[in-house]
Amino acid sequence: MMAKFRPFSTLGAFVALLLACPILSAQAARFDLTGPKLEIHVTRDGKTLPIASVPNLQAGDKIWLHPDLPTTQSVHYLLVVCFLRGTTNPPPDDWFIKIQTWNQKVREEGVSVYVPDEAQQVVLFLAPETGGDFTTLRSAVRGRPGIFVRASQDLAEAGFEQARIEKYLADMRLVPPSDPKALLEHSNLIARTLNLKPNEDCFNRPVDQQYTCLTQSGNQTLLNDGHGETVVSSLTNGDASNLINQASYTGLGGGGAYSAYVGAVVDLVHIMGNLHTAQYQYIPAIAFPEGESLNLRLNTPPSFHNPKSVIVIGLPAVQASVPPPLRPADPKHVTCLVQPSVALPVEGAPLVFSTSFAHNLVLHVNDGGATKDIPLVPDAYRGGLTLAPDTGERKLLTTATTDAPQPAPVSPTKVSAKPDASGKVTGTITGYWGFDPFTGPTMQLQTVPGKGWKLAADDVLIAGRENNLSLSSSGTACVQSITLDTSAGKQDKTDWKEADKPNLIDVKVSLKSVDPGALHLTVHQYGEPKPDIVSTETFSEPATLSSLKFYAGDTSAVLNGTNLNQVAHLDMKGLIFTPAPLPSSNTDGFTEPQTSGTTSLRLALPANTGTPKLKEGEKLTAHVTLKDGRTLTLPVEVAPGRPSVTLINKRIAQSADNSIHLADTDDLPVTQQLTFSLKSEGSFPRTGEIEIANADNSLHTTLSVAAGTLIMQNHHTLVGMLDPLKAFGTSAFGPLRLRAVDPNGTAGDWIPLITLVRLPALDDVHCPSDSAQPCTVTGSSLYLVDSIATDAGFTNPTDVPEGFIGTTLSLPRPSKSGFYLKLRDDPTAANIVTIPVSIQRPPQSQRAQKVAPPVKPETTTPAATPDETPAETPPTKDASPAAPADPGHPVACTQGTCPPPEQPAAQPGSSPPAKS
Secondary structure: OHOOOOOOOOHHHHHHHHHOOOEEEEHHOOOEEEEEEEEEEEEEEEEEEEEHHHHOOOOOEEEEEEEOOOOOOOOEEEEEEEOOOOOOOOOHHHHEEEEEOOOHHHHHHHHEEEEEOOOOEEEEEEEEEEOOOHHHHHHHHHHHHHHHHHHHHHHHHHHHHHHHHHHHHHHOOOOOOOOOHHHHHHHHHHHHHHHOOOOHHHHHOOOHHHHHHHHHOOOOEEEOOOOOHHHHHHHHHHHHHOOOOOOOOOOOOOOOOOOOOHHHHHHHHHHHHEEOOEEEEEEEEEEEEOEEEEEEOOOOOOOOOEEEEEHHHHHHHHOOOOOOOOOOOOOOEEEEOOOOEEEEEEEEHHHHHHHOOOOEEEEEEEEOOOOOEEEEEEEEHHHHEEEEEOOOOOOOOOOOOOOOOOOOOOOOOOOOOOOOOOOOEEEEEEEOOOOOOEEEEEEEEOOOOOOOOEEEEOOOOEEEEEEEEEOOOOOOOOOOOEEEEEOOEEEEEEEEEOOOOOOEEEEEEEEEOOOOEEEEEEEEEEEEEEEEEEEEEEHHHHHHEEEEEEEOOOEEEEEEEEHHEEEEEEEOOOOOEEEEOOEEEOOOOOOOOOOOOOOOOEOOOOOOOOOOOOOOOOOHHHHEEEEEOOOOHHEEEEOOOOOEEEEEEEEOOOOOOOOHHHHHOOOOEOOEEEEEEEEOOOOOOOOOOEEEOOOOOOOEEEOOOOOOOOOEEOOOEEEEEEOOOHHOOOOOOOOEEEEEEEEOOOOOEEEEEEEEEOOOOEEEEEOOOOOOOEEEEEEEEEHHHHEOOOOOOOOEEEEEOOOOOOEEEOOOOOOOHHHHHHEEEEEEOOOOOOOEEEEEEHHHHHHHOOOOOOOOOOOEEEEEEOOOOOOOOOOOOOOOOOOOOOOOOEEOOOOOOOOOOOOOOOOOOOOOOOOO
């Protein structure tokens, strides 16, 4: 047989031929051809594992190999086992073991080989039988050991990555294609555990196309940016950063984190495509172990013509075991063990889920005393390690050709102990990685349903909108669902999730169609047949508080915001302020709380409270209680005290016309100037002002030192001068008020100042000789008169109607002391008028016919002095009251004479009727 083989002449010629061969195209990298099958298991220290559970080999391991070729195999394959010890140290001749697969004993019993000391890699060759085949293979490996070292590593890594991809595809086929939500959820879970990145564009497609996009491995791959190529060709030519997460990890036993897959496949294709001799061409095979079966896939069809194809197979590397780097997907996550189907969310070691390297996994639960071990099963579909069903005893290892004793089986045990009321315990994941035990991460667990469910204190449900609230409990991991039960008996599902803080759940509730009132949240938990009820109440849209203004020394505050009609009271450092009506001297910024659109609200202390002792600059928290019982808080800083002044004295400059004597000292004729003095509570600033205005601010002026209308007698005493005619014009009338304003614009309280009045001009009073006839008052601007009468009580007044523009008024004969007049600008004060009264005498002929009794000469009452108000003087005894011309009221005359008694009135529209 050896004579039939012609070895290659020299190593140099081999290298030249190697470099001269064309590079295979990317299309050759598609491993979709089924190759031959081998059965392999490994024995170490008396324990035997199938090849699918062996992540690494060690020196001294016994490898059992059995070629699983069909009985009808027509071509004899030579199986060569080759141990390598690095790229620069060719293996000795005895590290090459030749196995004739067609041998009857080999077919029936297989062959066992041992891993020699210093070995680092193991490569298998399946070569068609030819003359000198074994020698040729050994010569090729010893001549270029580095090529086969690299090929061994790359073949193993490529198999790991392809296993992850196919695991994703297989698990995604379990998802209902018509459920887009489930597709997204499980795609994320599977991709997280396998450390893959699915094509996110698939979820942008129509629902009926998403499933096909995610699970097909032909034109479109599950990897992002596949661009229509197959899995291997995409990895060969594509950008690795767009395909798989770059958690680079190249050790074969390192748990299967992402390795240099792209480079591995590229080098694999190039190397094995160029490596051939005149009789042999080397083609790679990716292994997919399943139990003891090593299923092979090829990317090139084997050739039985020269150069014949030699199938190259890589076995696990010979190295120390590296445990899988499992870690919790979320360190804060708590897993409920009473849930019917439990999954511990872990990640970081994809090969735990895509291979059988990890086995006999258990959750080692420490409940404070007793120890419980619960079997676990990797489940990428659910994104973690799931609790295995209770099936009794479980075998730790699979035996093949050894009768070595096995470790005691692990039986699942239910967790029944309750370490505390919350049921919080921890559990550590343990198991085997190949032959070696390992300890994984510690997980947070909950063994009993949560207790003491309640609504977070700061959460308020508002009817008519979406609401977010938090529920608290001793444990929240066992929540199955939360429903909203309204007063109408309707149950609505809610969206909820575990909050960032422990023992809290964030719940989203829609109350758009719910009226204010009582409702209930029902919490359903695993392991608890009776749900927990959290009673709460919905409210109308609450008041919103924007600011609170309080000045030192004040007994009231101004609250700004919306819906302030809901405010019941305000508590500020124990001082209770309640909504108060506006005082007669209104303070700016205060408005009545009448509607939901109120923007500001005045709140005042009770009248007998006194001045609160709150210092300027003091920072407080105001607690605002609404009428429905809710409490809102608002920060407030005590502002500096507002400027405050009091009125000391005032003087009205008298005019030359003093016939009308004002009875109210607070009435100021608009034509006369006012001088007044003020006392400031604090030192009055020179740049401060005194603001004067009426109630509706239609009349407004300011007095200042700069304008010369305000004089500082000292730091606390001020003298102000007001010229109403100049400041407001001729149509000014009504009450005026004043307040101090400091330089920064802060104003004090309004205080009353004076009432502006306008006076008519009275010329004279003419009375007929017959005392029974009314007199006539003549003057101008008589429309400023409200009414006139002969007595202060106005028992028989003459009213002046609105719109009157006449020049005379009718009046019964007044007394010698004068008559009384009420002004339209101040109709409450009875002002006395002292003006000479002229008596018209009858002609001489009429006086001769009638002897009149002697009459005292008429006198006029002198005018009152400017500084005193004339006292009311009753009529003299010799002056009898004037009788009306008819049973009605006296009338006003327009021509200086009154009509005869039988004529009731003068010209129409000229004089108003007198009031009885």
